[in-house]
Every structure is written in C-alpha cells, then in structure tokens.
Amino acid sequence: MSGRQLLVERIRDGTVIDHIPAGRALIVLRILGITGREGLRVAVVMNVESRKLGRKDIVKIENRHLSPEEVNKIALVAPTATINIVRGYEVVEKRKVELPETLENVLRCTNPTCITRKPREPVKPRFRLVSRRPVRLQCIYCGSIIDERDVLEQLVSGSG
C-alpha cells in the first residue's frame, strides 16, 4: 500500500480482515452479524488488486474484535484471509486464519437422521476437516460430507 493512495481511511482500533477472496466481503460481514445498524464504522473494499490472489476484498471494522469461533467461520468461507488487529492506528497483531482439524458447534450435519440432529439429547455436532480448498468436512458421527455450498448456506442464512 505504500506510496499509493489508500482507498479508505485507516481505522484507529479494531479489526482489518484482509485477503478475502474477491466477492466474499459481504458474506464475511453476514457471518459476523454486522448489518450497519450497530453504529460501528465499517469499510468494505471489493475487488482490489492483490499480488497473491489477483483480486481481493478487505473489511475494516472499528472497535470490534473477533471471537475464535468467528475466526473459524471466516476461515471456512475465506481460507486466504488474514486478520489484523489494530490499536492506535498500528497493526499490533497479524495472523492468517486457519481451520482447525476438528470443528465443533459451528456447523450442523446435513443428514437428518444423524445423532447430532436428534430432537432429544442431541450430541454436539463435530466435523473432521477433509480438505481446505475447496472446503470439505466430514461428520464424526455419521460420516456425512458437507461441502462449501452447504457451509455457505448454513453460515449465511443461519446467522440472519
């Protein structure tokens, strides 16, 4: 970014989610439950040039930090993303999102007869990571595979 004009002003404190695959910024906001009505200053930059990705999206959110569960959800839809924590206009921490080998409670199994879907005494859903790109996960209990489409459907409609 040095020497080039910034598209949006810097934030003082908050989170910058960078290297989001182009076109996924709004999905990331959806996952975080950010609608704009919270009064937070949010900047969304879409389809800017990226050396690594060709094109990328960036989301900047002032005065908001992410929980580990939110970071996992972002990793599911934006595996290339980096999370920058900003304090006093400085990036104090920068890390890549990384999907854990097992994911608990974030997604539900698509198999209606799975033990995790039992109306009484359901077991917490748990998935094993089969592939990162494209993302594929397998239910530990029934073996059902859920793919990127299921993930997007659940994360985007589920949090509404």
Ligand SMILES: [Zn+2]
């Ligand atoms: Zn299952």
